[in-house]
Amino acid sequence: MDSRPSLTAEAVCFMRAVDQLSAPADRVIDDPYARHFLTPPWRALLSVPPLAWRTLPELTTYIRARHRYMDDRLRDALDPAHAAALRGPIEQLVILGAGYDMRGVRLAPELSGRPVFEVDYPTTAARKQRILASLAAALVGGSARPDLKYVTLDFQTESVEDVLLAAGFDPRKRTFFTWEGVSMYLSRAAVHATLGALRRLAAPGSALTMDYFRYLDAPTLGASARRFGAGLLAFVAEPVTFPMHPEDVGDFMARDGWRVTDIADSEELQRRYIRDGRVVYPANFVVHAVV
Numbered sequence: 571m572d573s574r575p576s577l578t579a580e581a582v583c584f585m586r587a588v589d590q591l592s593a594p595a596d597r598v599i600d601d602p603y604a605r606h607f608l609t610p611p612w613r614a615l616l617s618v619p620p621l622a623w624r625t626l627p628e629l630t631t632y633i634r635a636r637h638r639y640m641d642d643r644l645r646d647a648l649d650p651a652h653a654a655a656l657r658g659p660i661e662q663l664v665i666l667g668a669g670y671d672m673r674g675v676r677l678a679p680e681l682s683g684r685p686v687f688e689v690d691y692p693t694t695a696a697r698k699q700r701i702l703a704s705l706a707a708a709l710v711g712g713s714a715r716p717d718l719k720y721v722t723l724d725f726q727t728e729s730v731e732d733v734l735l736a737a738g739f740d741p742r743k744r745t746f747f748t749w750e751g752v753s754m755y756l757s758r759a760a761v762h763a764t765l766g767a768l769r770r771l772a773a774p775g776s777a778l779t780m781d782y783f784r785y786l787d788a789p790t791l792g793a794s795a796r797r798f799g800a801g802l803l804a805f806v807a808e809p810v811t812f813p814m815h816p817e818d819v820g821d822f823m824a825r826d827g828w829r830v831t832d833i834a835d836s837e838e839l840q841r842r843y844i845r846d847g848r849v850v851y852p853a854n855f856v857v858h859a860v861v
């Protein structure tokens with residue numbers, strides 16, 4: 571639904587801003603821009619760090635780890651040493667359901683002029699561009715100028731292939747796609763349609779990283795609370811509709827031509843990225859896939 575800017579985009583942006591409250595050495599990501607996209611209630615919460623850290627703490631820790639995971643996979647795909655297995659460093663970046671993701675700006679030095687296509691609903695994209703324009707002086711300049719291109723669509727009803735090609739996306743170039751925090755809000759058919767479209771756009775050597783909501787099947791109170799918690803997002807008109815299980819994701823994505831090369835569930839994200847003792851929300855997981 572696109573009647574107003576996405577509230578979940580702002581919520582996860584808040585969680586990246588919370589990460590920024592840590593000392594630099596303790597941050598999982600380093601997103602100095604996140605706080606600029608917050609409306610006054612979120613800013614007020616952020617101004618009281620003990621409260622900010624206690625707001626959905628497991629989800630906050632998952633969001634920090636998920637963002638870092640995707641940064642790391644992208645950095646690998648840009649690094650000639652790592653990217654040899656992918657036929658060479660990627661040549662363009664597509665951020666699907668971009669929200670207030672500032673990867674295109676934060677990693678501008680590594681991206682060094684490669685085009686970055688940000689895809690989202692029109693209202694969220696418009697709000698982001700308005701705020702970015704007001705920050706422009708602080709963001710751009712020098713050799714690290716990001717080449718951001720905005721593309722709008724509804725994943726439920728439109729083809730990402732059509733809109734990206736119309737925006738100048740070059741299907742002959744190796745591409746890194748991120749699809750972060752979006753699949754769970756779509757229908758199964760729309761996820762398949764988008765994965766199929768991305769596969770058709772993906773030149774050899776392209777890669778994709780995304781995450782899925784996982785329906786916890788344990789008959790415990792904790793698992794019930796998390797199932798209920800995800801259901802509450804229906805009240806902000808962004809209902810969680812599509813679950814996946816890590817055991818099934820390889821076959822699911824293979825049907826659309828993607829080969830899963832890595833799956834990191836909450837325990838794995840905890841092991842790889844979290845050093846401050848906080849706990850990663852268990853009902854999501856991330857994957858990396860190649861064509």
Ligand SMILES: C[S@@+](CC[C@H](N)C(=O)[O-])C[C@H]1O[C@@H](n2cnc3c(N)ncnc32)[C@H](O)[C@@H]1O
Nearest residue numbers: 576578579667668669691694724725726750751
């Ligand atoms: C939870 S936010 C994640 C934003 C961003 N990827 C991040 O991690 O900060 C979900 C994003 O997906 C977008 N989105 C959800 N459903 C969509 C749809 N059907 N079509 C286009 N965008 C959609 C929302 O506008 C929002 O920006």
